Amino acid sequence: GDSVTQTEGLVTLTEGLPVMLNCTYQSTYSPFLFWYVQHLNEAPKLLLKSFTDNKRPEHQGFHATLHKSSSSFHLQKSSAQLSDSALYYCALSAASGSWQLIFGSGTQLTVMP
């Protein structure tokens, strides 16, 4: 079945350094990939999603590139900010009939001053 893997449970880095959160997936179909962000005591919210035309989605300085050859959709940002501290979920939806959104286990990003 479809699945999403986020290998890092916790990432801690210093403000100003680049961010990369890993996401790989398995799917029988050609899925759409998403990143959701959840700040402390808040609901998860959509951060960005993949496009069908290979454009690179960007939002709030974050971007991600869908690489079908390696089944990856890593989240990147050139310079981390304190406000980026949050829980990040990678997710996929596949045209398998039910159109469920399947989430990875999440990566907690902590940005230190």
Added chain:
Amino acid sequence: EAAVTQSPRNKVAVTGGKVTLSCNQTNNHNNMYWYRQDTGHGLRLIHYSYGAGSTEKGDIPDGYKASRPSQENFSLILELATPSQTSVYFCASGTPETLYFGSGTRLTVL
């Protein structure tokens, strides 16, 4: 922005008791979902619905029932609550391209 409201925000229940978590959305979305969130497991789908009167099992439906009496309302029911169901529960509505989540219900089963 889509509005999804969950109630209660916090709930303490006893083992074997019945618990009902409620969710209301005002954006006329056909699809609604119930997830639970646990550290190390992320968000796992319990039940979902395509519209009023429909409920479908997600990945972890055991011990849970769902009810969708109207387009706006979607409930999650624990008939016999167990301590393993202690978790944070999120309701969501929308499409698989964009889900709008409620603020969550923190459930503790003693």
